[in-house]
Amino acid sequence: MRTQVPLLEIKNLHVQFKVFEGVLKVLNGVNIVIREKEKVGLVGETGCGKTTTIKSVLRILPSPQAKITGGQIFYRGRDILTMQPREIPGLRRGELSAIFQDPLASLNPVFTVGQQLGDILKHSMKHQGVKGISKKEIRSKAADLLRETGMPDPERILKTYPVQLSGGMRQRVCISEALRATVKLLLADEPTTNLDVTIQDQILRRLDDLVEERGTSILLISHSLGIVRDLTERVYIMYAGTIVETTRTRRLFENPLHPYTKALLKTIPKLTGKGLSEGIRGRIPNYLNPPQGCRFHPRCDSAMNICRKENPPGFSAGNDHVAACWLFRG
Ligand SMILES: Nc1ncnc2c1ncn2[C@@H]1O[C@H](COP(=O)(O)OP(=O)(O)OP(=O)(O)O)[C@@H](O)[C@H]1O
Ligand code: SF4
Numbered sequence: 001m002r003t004q005v006p007l008l009e010i011k012n013l014h015v016q017f018k019v020f021e022g023v024l025k026v027l028n029g030v031n032i033v034i035r036e037k038e039k040v041g042l043v044g045e046t047g048c049g050k051t052t053t054i055k056s057v058l059r060i061l062p063s064p065q066a067k068i069t070g071g072q073i074f075y076r077g078r079d080i081l082t083m084q085p086r087e088i089p090g091l092r093r094g095e096l097s098a099i100f101q102d103p104l105a106s107l108n109p110v111f112t113v114g115q116q117l118g119d120i121l122k123h124s125m126k127h128q129g130v131k132g133i134s135k136k137e138i139r140s141k142a143a144d145l146l147r148e149t150g151m152p153d154p155e156r157i158l159k160t161y162p163v164q165l166s167g168g169m170r171q172r173v174c175i176s177e178a179l180r181a182t183v184k185l186l187l188a189d190e191p192t193t194n195l196d197v198t199i200q201d202q203i204l205r206r207l208d209d210l211v212e213e214r215g216t217s218i219l220l221i222s223h224s225l226g227i228v229r230d231l232t233e234r235v236y237i238m239y240a241g242t243i244v245e246t247t248r249t250r251r252l253f254e255n256p257l258h259p260y261t262k263a264l265l266k267t268i269p270k271l272t273g274k275g276l277s278e279g280i281r282g283r284i285p286n287y288l289n290p291p292q293g294c295r296f297h298p299r300c301d302s303a304m305n306i307c308r309k310e311n312p313p314g315f316s317a318g319n320d321h322v323a324a325c326w327l328f329r330g
């Protein structure tokens with residue numbers, strides 16, 4: 001049994017967005033734990049709050065529209081939400097990193113790949129206390145990082161600008177940046193969704209090997225339960241701003257409990273980047289006025305009276321398996 005402080009612990013996180021029409025009550029008490037060297041998945045249909053969750057961890061939610069209205073986010077026992085703003089860039093350059101869906105948006109168009117990777121490597125080494133490293137050594141390390149992601153001809157790629165690369169190559173650059181030596185936790189937000197299917201598979205396998213070799217923890221966000229089944233040990237299922245079920249990945253496929261998870265599993269292999277609604281009747285609620293009680297009740301065939309009034313807490317089904325559904329209150 002693992003007893004150490006988790007690497008990341010998101011506790012009862014609430015996030016709202018102020019828009020012209022009013023206030024969107026998006027995250028509604030999100031709880032996620034990631035331990036050292038763990039590979040964890042986060043799955044849910046489009047608009048359920050996956051990106052909002054990781055942007056909260058990185059403290060990059062759009063300001064002033066977004067507001068964290070409750071909760072805590074502990075990184076190695078320290079609450080990121082109470083850290084001084086000047087501490088955050090250091091954390092992101094040091095131990096915490098992220099890969100997003102759109103690599104072009106993550107890379108700086110006016111610097112070459114070599115300049116960007118070199119800069120990140122320098123900061124990362126400073127974080128490790130390494131000083132006096134030469135430009136040549138940095139360049140050689142940057143080329144090594146690219147090579148490890150399966151990038152062909154890394155020395156040449158270092159001299160190019162992001163716009164000169166294909167989507168798959170750009171994402172390999174982002175993976176190289178994200179997997180520098182000091183990184184302990186990688187937040188990967190649908191890192192291959194915009195790439196074609198054959199490249200997706202290659203990149204995800206390479207990412208998985210690298211994470212495994214380095215002992216990095218990963219939170220892998222995906223629409224695809226298939227990807228999460230292959231690449232993670234534990235999984236969180238999210239619906240309309242709440243975690244509705246969590247357990248070991250294998251167990252989720254063998255014994256899903258929550259009605260939403262069961263419906264999601266039925267949609268394989270119909271899952272697409274456009275969401276899952278074709279497999280589940282109805283759609284995700286309007287966050288301006290979300291349903292009272294269980295947010296899934298308007299779409300749930302098992303809904304009872306209590307479901308329309310009270311939000312279900314997480315009920316334990318043993319073995320690290322928790323379902324937030326009144327059917328499991330015991
Ligand atoms: N910048 C924003 N301004 C206003 N509302 C926003 C903003 N970003 C997110 N939201 C609201 O939060 C909800 C959740 O968005 P989020 O991007 O976290 O979903 P997601 O699960 O990552 O979806 P996808 O799978 O499509 O990436 C959206 O449906 C939207 O209502
Ligand atoms: S709490 Fe009720 S409405 Fe929600 S998933 Fe469970 S049975 Fe369905």
Ligand SMILES: [Mg+2]
Pocket residue numbers: 050051052189
């Ligand atoms: Mg998203």
